[in-house]
Amino acid sequence: MNPASRVDILIVGAGPAGLTLALALADSGHTMAVVDAGEPERAACDPRVLALSHGSRLMFGRLGIWGRFPATPITEIHVSQQAGFGRTLIRADELHVPALGYVASAGRIAEALRIALEAKGVRPSYATRSVPDADTASGQVRVVGPAGETTLEARLVVHAEGGAGTGTEAGQVSVRDYRQHAIVTDIEPARRHGGRAWERFTPGGPVALLPFGERYSLVYTCASTEVDACLGSSESAFIERVEAHLAGRLRFVGTGARQAFPLAMRRRRQPVSGRHVWLGNAAQTLHPVAGQGFNLALRDIAVLTECLVRERELDGPMPGLLRDFARARRVDRLGAQVATDGLARLFILPGRLAASMRGFGLLALDLCPSMRGMLAGRAMFGLCART
Numbered sequence: 001m002n003p004a005s006r007v008d009i010l011i012v013g014a015g016p017a018g019l020t021l022a023l024a025l026a027d028s029g030h031t032m033a034v035v036d037a038g039e040p041e042r043a044a045c046d047p048r049v050l051a052l053s054h055g056s057r058l059m060f061g062r063l064g065i066w067g068r069f070p071a072t073p074i075t076e077i078h079v080s081q082q083a084g085f086g087r088t089l090i091r092a093d094e095l096h097v098p099a100l101g102y103v104a105s106a107g108r109i110a111e112a113l114r115i116a117l118e119a120k121g122v123r124p125s126y127a128t129r130s131v132p133d134a135d136t137a138s139g140q141v142r143v144v145g146p147a148g149e150t151t152l153e154a155r156l157v158v159h160a161e162g163g164a165g166t167g168t169e170a171g172q173v174s175v176r177d178y179r180q181h182a183i184v185t186d187i188e189p190a191r192r193h194g195g196r197a198w199e200r201f202t203p204g205g206p207v208a209l210l211p212f213g214e215r216y217s218l219v220y221t222c223a224s225t226e227v228d229a230c231l232g233s234s235e236s237a238f239i240e241r242v243e244a245h246l247a248g249r250l251r252f253v254g255t256g257a258r259q260a261f262p263l264a265m266r267r268r269r270q271p272v273s274g275r276h277v278w279l280g281n282a283a284q285t286l287h288p289v290a291g292q293g294f295n296l297a298l299r300d301i302a303v304l305t306e307c308l309v310r311e312r313e314l315d316g317p318m319p320g321l322l323r324d325f326a327r328a329r330r331v332d333r334l335g336a337q338v339a340t341d342g343l344a345r346l347f348i349l350p351g352r353l354a355a356s357m358r359g360f361g362l363l364a365l366d367l368c369p370s371m372r373g374m375l376a377g378r379a380m381f382g383l384c385a386r387t
């Protein structure tokens with residue numbers, strides 16, 4: 001950790017969000033410390049696989065790490081529902097972009113970010129937990145690590161500690177438990193995927209297949225009551241289950257290890273307070289249905305970086321800077337939260353009427369290229385100016 005007991009910016013959490021912000025600020029002239037409660041190997045082994053939007057790819061390009069981790073382009077997305085009619089196909093060539101998005105391992109992204117950051121002389125301190133002062137007007141943070149406990153004074157404390165940091169202060173965080181789990185694994189298709197991703201809405205939740213190397217990365221959502229059966233079933237029984245959900249459109253020949261993540265939306269009512277700002281999963285944890293969590297975090301990071309680079313001296317009135325940041329990010333954030341939550345709930349609504357309405361929605365999308373373009377544009381760049 002930075003030996004000074006006073007820094008301009010303390011970033012709590014060296015997951016993908018905290019590391020990206022640290023790299024974006026590495027040349028800003030602000031002094032910085034990054035602490036993480038885990039080990040670097042843990043972040044590098046993160047089993048999540050992320051669909052990165054075109055906007056996120058551009059941002060990683062600017063940070064100089066695009067190409068430092070493997071990424072598979074998505075050239076088409078096939079969307080359908082199990083409980084009724086309707087399907088649509090969104091194609092990159094129709095939208096005149098090289099790819100609709102890219103699929104990469106969260107662990108490999110974190111590793112590439114950490115290496116780039118260390119090359120700029122910023123070394124995160126691992127196995128080090130932060131305990132911020134309850135008074136957010138103060139930038140004082142107790143930092144507990146292998147070398148004991150110290151108090152760090154920061155002009156700005158950035159919380160990027162993931163979902164762990166969002167459940168503690170009553171009243172600050174709203175939670176919607178979807179009573180679903182995402183089972184995550186990789187799965188080998190019998191035929192080449194050709195860059196096509198699949199999103200299939202089922203009564204138990206969405207099933208997403210993302211092209212990842214030669215295989216697919218699978219996010220299989222199920223009711224929480226079924227999670228043990230999904231994790232405990234044999235490889236062939238699990239493959240059968242996935243194939244049945246896809247109505248035989250795809251066949252698979254093998255899967256990797258399965259891991260389960262409980263799904264809830266956790267939304268911090270105020271992403272800024274005093275000298276503190278919350279980013280990434282610490283600000284909002286979203287259902288993975290639209291693959292928006294990390295992409296949204298990157299858009300937050302781009303705007304926060306702009307504000308902090310503009311403000312050379314952080315002695316100034318922090319609330320003003322943070323208020324500007326919160327105001328600039330309000331619409332995009334709210335849009336992603338509402339859209340993701342709506343999608344997660346709309347497609348599990350039971351009944352023929354709901355299935356028909358969804359079917360007509362998918363049909364309309366299929367018949368109307370401009371609607372598909374608008375939807376894909378939102379997914380690629382969010383509700384903000386294209387960067």
Ligand SMILES: Cc1cc2nc3c(=O)[nH]c(=O)nc-3n(C[C@H](O)[C@H](O)[C@H](O)COP(=O)(O)OP(=O)(O)OC[C@H]3O[C@@H](n4cnc5c(N)ncnc54)[C@H](O)[C@@H]3O)c2cc1C
Pocket residue numbers: 012013014015016017018035036037038043048049050051052106128129130131160161162163164165182184219261279280281282288290291292293294295296297
């Ligand atoms: C199944 C699944 C699929 C997903 N797919 C996508 C997708 O396709 N696209 C997308 O954009 N998003 C996706 N997401 C969301 C994405 O994974 C998250 O948005 C992103 O990983 C959040 O990163 P983060 O750095 O905010 O948090 P985390 O990755 O949780 O990192 C938090 C870090 O903080 C550390 N920490 C915790 N407490 C403390 C403390 N007190 N002091 C110090 N350090 C601490 C932890 O050790 C950890 O390293 C998906 C999520 C899931 C569950």
